Amino acid sequence: MRLGLHALGIGAGAEPAVIQAVAVAAEQSDFATLWAGEHVVMVDHSASRYPYADDGKIAVPADADWIDPMIGLSFAAAATTTIGIATGVLLLPEHNPVIVAKQAASLDKLSGGRFSLGVGIGWSREEFDALGVPFERRAARTTDYVAAMRSIWCDDISSYAGEFANFENIRVNPTPRAGRIPVLCGGNSDAALRRVAQWGDGWYGFNLRDVDDVAVKVTALHRFCEQAGRDPGELRLAVALREPDPSDAERLAQLGVDELVLVASPPEDPQDVGPWVAGLAADWR
Template structure:
């Protein structure tokens, strides 16, 4: 079972010295990946329901620092040499896919092929409105964007014609190390799992209980069967609501590849090394 750490990008995790200290310590103590999420826009009062809490509200204050995950992970990449880097998640339909393809390939190149792109379709209508992007049909937009980006990563001269993106005979360099970047799709709903089964390279389940993970993995396998895909080819990563070391064995039996610990680092960079060491001692 691989162990990831989702601790970068928000609040103290947006401070450069904390990012560097977390990245260095996590790599030293054997964590497999570093994760950073995204919101471009937050609002003080939202009518949109946050799908990962019981009360429908996100716990992050609206005025918290929330660093761009591509920039934060690039900064972490410069301080490390082996640990994987993953967005968890980047809200793809809010962005231009040609630009994201270039950013992702650039991060993959400078990190030596360590980057995976975790994406979501978004849940905040207010955020989409502020960015001038239609909230409706964002799932279809996301699938179209992923197909377009994979074309850019693969082909020296890329052409693509879809419903939401269209380009002809363009060059977008650099290319990723393997001409492909793993795309993990976040979300716990049936619709999210259907996207994973149809076109993603993996799944990132967030804020789940172990029983929820079991039910979701079972559903995902069933959907893979309908889609004609081998579920064993998918990378399964989950962040639990209340993680305990005793959960690792059950997750492994379910076929989960990676348990991601979602935690907030200390404000003081000098305290980060011990914080990471304690996490590692508890889980490894």
């Protein structure tokens, strides 16, 4: 089972020297993927419930720096040559899908085909309101947007007619190196797992309580794949645990998890980053 690192984009992880140091050290320590998440907007007092914490509150302070993940990951890609890069996750319904398709293909090209697009439907109504995007039916909007982007990636001249995305006879270059970009679905709910089974290339389960929680989700995912007529073995499964322990690795692998993502905040001093990353890797290797 591979190891991923979700440490870029927020706070100290938004500093250019730290991003570069983390990326280089993670590649040297054989991490598989660098992950970065997204929020365009944060508010001081949110009435929306954060779904990845028992108290419904996000731990990131509202005034923390939060780098756009596509820009931050391009910075990391420029400092490396082999490590994968992935959004974990981009809040797709908040964006124009034609622009995201171009950005993703551009990052795929510049990184040499190392990019995976993790997408989520979002949870903060205040964020959607600030961006002028309807909060309602955001899941349906996400599904439509992914289909539209895949049309752009695989067709030289693309047309798409959906409920939320419409275009005709357009060229959007560059195209991905492999003709498509893997799209992983974020979210831990049954609805999110159904999206994985219906049209995702994989799942990024975030902040799961423990391995037992992962087992429940994977069992549900297999059931939804059977209903959708898909082979769950074709999906890439990446998970992040609240308090991961090296003893979890064997059981996660038995569950079919491909990548355990360690979520951590890097040191503020770039000179401390190398030993910090090496220590994380040593704990798990």
